[in-house]
Amino acid sequence: AQTVTQSQPEMSVQEAETVTLSCTYDTSESNYYLFWYKQPPSRQMILVIRQEAYKQQNATENRFSVNFQKAAKSFSLKISDSQLGDTAMYFCAFMTQGGSQGNLIFGKGTKLSVKP
Amino acid sequence: DAGVIQSPRHEVTEMGQEVTLRCKPISGHDYLFWYRQTMMRGLELLIYFNNNVPIDDSGMPEDRFSAKMPNASFSTLKIQPSEPRDSAVYFCASSLPVLYGYTFGSGTRLTVV
Numbered sequence: 620a621q622t623v624t625q626s627q628p629e630m631s632v633q634e635a636e637t638v639t640l641s642c643t644y645d646t647s648e649s650n651y652y653l654f655w656y657k658q659p660p661s662r663q664m665i666l667v668i669r670q671e672a673y674k675q676q677n678a679t680e681n682r683f684s685v686n687f688q689k690a691a692k693s694f695s696l697k698i699s700d701s702q703l704g705d706t707a708m709y710f711c712a713f714m715t716q717g718g719s720q721g722n723l724i725f726g727k728g729t730k731l732s733v734k735p
Numbered sequence: 736d737a738g739v740i741q742s743p744r745h746e747v748t749e750m751g752q753e754v755t756l757r758c759k760p761i762s763g764h765d766y767l768f769w770y771r772q773t774m775m776r777g778l779e780l781l782i783y784f785n786n787n788v789p790i791d792d793s794g795m796p797e798d799r800f801s802a803k804m805p806n807a808s809f810s811t812l813k814i815q816p817s818e819p820r821d822s823a824v825y826f827c828a829s830s831l832p833v834l835y836g837y838t839f840g841s842g843t844r845l846t847v848v
Contacts, residue, residue, distance in 0.1 A: 654836050664826060664839035710778065722791065723768075723837060725778040 621646045623713050625726035632701045633734055639686075640696045640729050642711030652714045653687065653694045654723070659707040667709070670694065701733045741827050741840035748847055753815040756843045759808055760829030768837060769802055769812050770826040778826075784810065817847045 622645045632638035644653070655667040670678045670687050677685050682702075686695045698705055711726040740759040748754050760767045768783040782792040787804045795802070799818070804810040814821055824844050828837035 652836075656839075662824065662842050662844075664828070664837075664842075666836045666838070669836050722780050722783075724780075727777045 621648070621713055621715065621724050623711050623724055623726035625709075625711055625729050627729045628727070629730045629732070631732040631734055632698075634701055634703060636701055637697060637699045638701055638731065640698075640709050640711075640731065642694045642696070642726060644692050644694065644711070644713045646692070646713065646715070648715045650715070653685075654712040654714070655683070655685070655694075655696045656710045656712060656725075657705075657707045658710065658728070659704075664710075668696070698731075703733050703735060705731065706733045707731060739827055739829050739838050739840035741825075741843050743843060744841060746843055746845045748817055748845070750818055750847055751816045752847075753813065754817045754821075754845060754847075756812040756825050756827075756845070758810045758812070758827030758840060760810070760827070761838055762808065764829035764831055764838070766830040766832075766837075767804060767810050768826075768828040768830070769810070770828065770839075772824040772826060772842070773822075781812070814845075817845075819847045822846050 624643045626641055651672045653670045657665045657667050668678050668680045668683050670685055677687050682699045684697045708728045708730050710728045713724045742757045766785055769781040770778050772778045781794045782802045783790055784804045800814055802812045824842045826839050826842045828839040830837045
């Protein structure tokens with residue numbers, strides 16, 4: 620069974636600094652997709668960034684980038700120039716390309732606090 | 736586009752009562768998902784539909800839970816009878832081919848007393 624592990628329950632960062640959130644996953648599949656979702660206090664789940672496992676290039680979306688290490692099954696999220704609005708729960712998620720397509724498996728989340 | 740719309744935003748009900756949660760997916764999205772979020776278990780997939788057809792309901796915890804999608808623009812999740820352990824936030828999400836990621840609604844916070 621696929622699992623997603625986020626080993627940092629809580630983190631904090633000063634405004635304008637850079638922070639990296641960790642995520643590891645376990646799968647025997649070779650084709651899959653990885654995602655980071657943000658859940659601010661409003662409760663809305665917001666897609667931050669996605670990565671296809673077959674792509675070696677790390678995905679980037681403005682201040683958000685990932686470090687995808689397929690052999691190590693690691694998918695960390697880097698937030699540059701942190702802003703107060705980045706305060707939220709961050710969830711790493713995994714989905715296989717075939718089989719039970721559609722089952723997005725989430726980690727337990729990391730609570731990020733950005734301090735002024 | 737208004738996004739995925741869920742109602743109600745909050746629901747408080749007494750144990751034993753029937754609860755119906757509603758979801759309107761984004762127009763044109765082929766997939767619809769129901770997730771439950773709790774502190775203990777995190778986010779769990781309950782059921783998902785493709786083109787209005789239920790594909791995988793293995794996450795539905797008990798027969799007390801049922802979900803329908805009568806058309807492409809509406810889905811319901813029903814709990815009958817409700818129990819205090821059903822208290823959670825229930826999310827609906829929709830998607831084009833799922834590899835693009837889901838768009839979530841704002842969730843319904845259900846409290847069963």
